Amino acid sequence: MIQFINKARYFKIGQQAPKNSCFKGTVTPQSIFGGSGSYFEYTERYVGKACDSLMNYTGRYGATVSSLGNLDSKEKIDEFKRKGVEALSKEGAVCYEFVLSMKDYETAANYNIVNQEQFSAVIKRIAPVYFKSIGLDPENVSWWEDFHPENRTSTIPHPHIHFLFFENKPSGAFDKTYGKLPKKALDDFKRLFANQLLKREDKGVYRDLFNSINISRKNVLDHLKHADLKSVKSLKDLYAVLPKTGRLQINSANMAPYRETVFKVVDDLLDSKECKNTW
Numbered sequence: 001m002i003q004f005i006n007k008a009r010y011f012k013i014g015q016q017a018p019k020n021s022c023f024k025g026t027v028t029p030q031s032i033f034g035g036s037g038s039y040f041e042y043t044e045r046y047v048g049k050a051c052d053s054l055m056n057y058t059g060r061y062g063a064t065v066s067s068l069g070n071l072d073s074k075e076k077i078d079e080f081k082r083k084g085v086e087a088l089s090k091e092g093a094v095c096y097e098f099v100l101s102m103k104d105y106e107t108a109a110n111y112n113i114v115n116q117e118q119f120s121a122v123i124k125r126i127a128p129v130y131f132k133s134i135g136l137d138p139e140n141v142s143w144w145e146d147f148h149p150e151n152r153t154s155t156i157p158h159p160h161i162h163f164l165f166f167e168n169k170p171s172g173a174f175d176k177t178y179g180k181l182p183k184k185a186l187d188d189f190k191r192l193f194a195n196q197l198l199k200r201e202d203k204g205v206y207r208d209l210f211n212s213i214n215i216s217r218k219n220v221l222d223h224l225k226h227a228d229l230k231s232v233k234s235l236k237d238l239y240a241v242l243p244k245t246g247r248l249q250i251n252s253a254n255m256a257p258y259r260e261t262v263f264k265v266v267d268d269l270l271d272s273k274e275c276k277n278t279w
Helices: 029-033 054-058 074-088 105-110 116-133 183-224 233-241 253-270
Strands: 004-012 042-044 049-051 064-066 069-071 094-102 141-148 160-167
Touching: 004 183, 029 074, 064 116, 069 074, 074 141, 074 160, 094 105, 116 141, 116 160, 116 183, 183 253, 233 253
Parallel strands: none
Antiparallel strands: 004 094, 042 049, 064 069, 064 141, 094 160, 141 160
């Protein structure tokens, strides 16, 4: 079973901040993206940086990834914030947040997801699929994602991300639930994220397997350089019957009649004194 924690909350413009957030007060576009009237004044104790907005808080380690690409310059960040303030200034605007936290770094490493590059790769892959699955137009949604290598409330480092999104033009898709995402929308995100972790886990397993095979193959070939191939009878027998034309790859139809002979050569070589101990 995949061990990760998924928390969700939503910031509805003009209403009180969520109870499970670090912030108090009435949500405004400026409290999300900064500017005058901000109440998200949070001093990050690890880096000593005053965070006057939600986006500054989540992005305190830099390397923010968004629907506009990597926000790797002040100009790009300012442009994203400007568009965010404009979108959240419209009637019915809501900003949604998921916080996905791995149990610890050991667990995260099992799925090859321990840094911003790896987390953001998963988010970029699932974001448009997720938005479509919950009835939003991916082209009408802006989002950003930030990686945090620890969390504030635990002595055990929990690598986690903040993933936030909002509609550029509010569609009223969740008006019936007063802006709150329904349970299915939460479950869909957990399912998509978990599926990507499973794929990354498999990728890691196969990568290690193939690396091991490649290392073993190289070791065998290095030892065979010292073998007297003229003394291998099965190799002489194969050479005598090999076709003069056509493909010589082992899986080709042209080699079908000779596969057992090839396998016998391989077995004899691996069993030779030069390779036996290595293999």
